[in-house]
Amino acid sequence: MMLALWSIVRFGVLVEIRYPVVFLSNVVSTALFLTLLLLGGRAIGVGGIEGALFITFIILAALQAPQRALEDSSAEPEEVYLYPIPPIATLIFQAIGLAVRTVFSFTIVYLVMLFPLHLPTSTLIDLWIYAPVAFLAGLGPGLLLGGFSLLFKKTGALVNLMAIIVLAGAFLPSSLMSSVGSYLPFSVVQGLMRGTTDIGTVAVVCGVSLSLGTLGYAFLERLVIRMGFSGIK
């Protein structure tokens, strides 16, 4: 099974580097988008959000990947159920693939933005250190959204809404973060980076959210199959 799951990650990365022009266009547009966000953040007086923003995008990769895999327009909704691998494992590894690609492209984006925006190099190191934790933080809710996607079929709008909420979380000031965001999987990682949350709390919050996400997905999957819904779009 590990070979299969490794292949999902490997070919996912291969797709990105296969088309360098598309890849570079994505890097440039992401860099522009992030520049706007950073300048916007500075304008409203929220400084030092580079790290939070970058980590947010890793969270988003984990959050969106299961829904994207299940709503693959080229195939039937049950595609991930047609292999001898537990579907949830396939979804998790597709999310890992997307997260690896995100870290890779964001490293380049950061290097592009480093000098024009006078960004600290330490944030890049933080990106690599905290990326796995951010991925785990996003995966639980991502699996739950995947479960909703099985049930309701077209949940792109819901996932986009979640993405906007998560992105907005990057702009929360530290004071609010310590109260509101202490127990939310998306914000504890930012708290960890800012030094307002300890690693133990992050581990517990991520563990609980991942467990809830997995259980939620399993429950929705059973419900969908019991209803005979899996083939209806």
Next chain:
Amino acid sequence: MTAPLVLIDQASAIYRSFQGQSRLTLESVSLRLMPGETHALIGRNGAGKTTLLRLILGLLPTLTGKVSVLGKDPVTRRTQIMREVGVLLDGRRALEPRLSGLENLTLKGSMYGLPKAELHDRVKALLDHFDLPANEPVNRYSRGMRQRLILAEAVLHKPRVLLLDEPTLGLDIRGWDLLLELIEQTNKLGGAVLITSQEISLMEKISSWVSVLERGRVVASGAPSDVLCILGYSARVRLRVLNPAKMVIPIPPGFSWDGEFLEGPLSLEGLEEAISYLRSTGAGLVGLEQVSGIERLVRGETT
């Protein structure tokens, strides 16, 4: 006695809605898929063919009755079963258009747990067999080539049970030949094929057993000729008339006239009578074609 690879015994299934309503989609369906057999599921759109395949794949539970695939319950043991089942649902499987045919098959083969060396040889052999360019991205493949790649994917892991739902979509004549070879090979190796298609001529050609579905029920099952005999559907002949204006009443007994075609029973006597009628009236003949019993059945014609 050889055990069936797929056994469906008096199975019924329903779709439930969020409002709590339920719709019976399959009713007391029984079916056996034996090794070396190609079993055709025929019926009009909405008859329950794809739903039956979903039942076999464990994607739909039974309300009553029993389903067993390779001796296992498909709902609880799906991941084990899928090692030996190849499938095409609604004629589709996921393809990554930015990867080549070789890469797509390698990715899918690894998901079936094939060892690296075996996978490499198998992928190469299938690409050769299906006449597909190995290193070209799939987004440059034609519709027919993509369908051939999907078929190659379905048999990548040498499944013992092959479920083909509308496999002919987009296939050209060469694609049909390759599909027939694929089914023959699967049968020769002791595998069984369950196929649904709207291509009636293909179904007649390849199937050793036919089940006719109508509104979620199997209304007849058996060897193709037996089924048609049971239901009273015999093959007919259709003659295209050159000068419809010259057609005069009465037409030969047993024949019908729809303004373009003269259709009647496929027999030497019937044909002789129709041709002599067309000659005597001066209506003439452009050509003739056989209308299979299965085609008439699917069209819902009366016997």
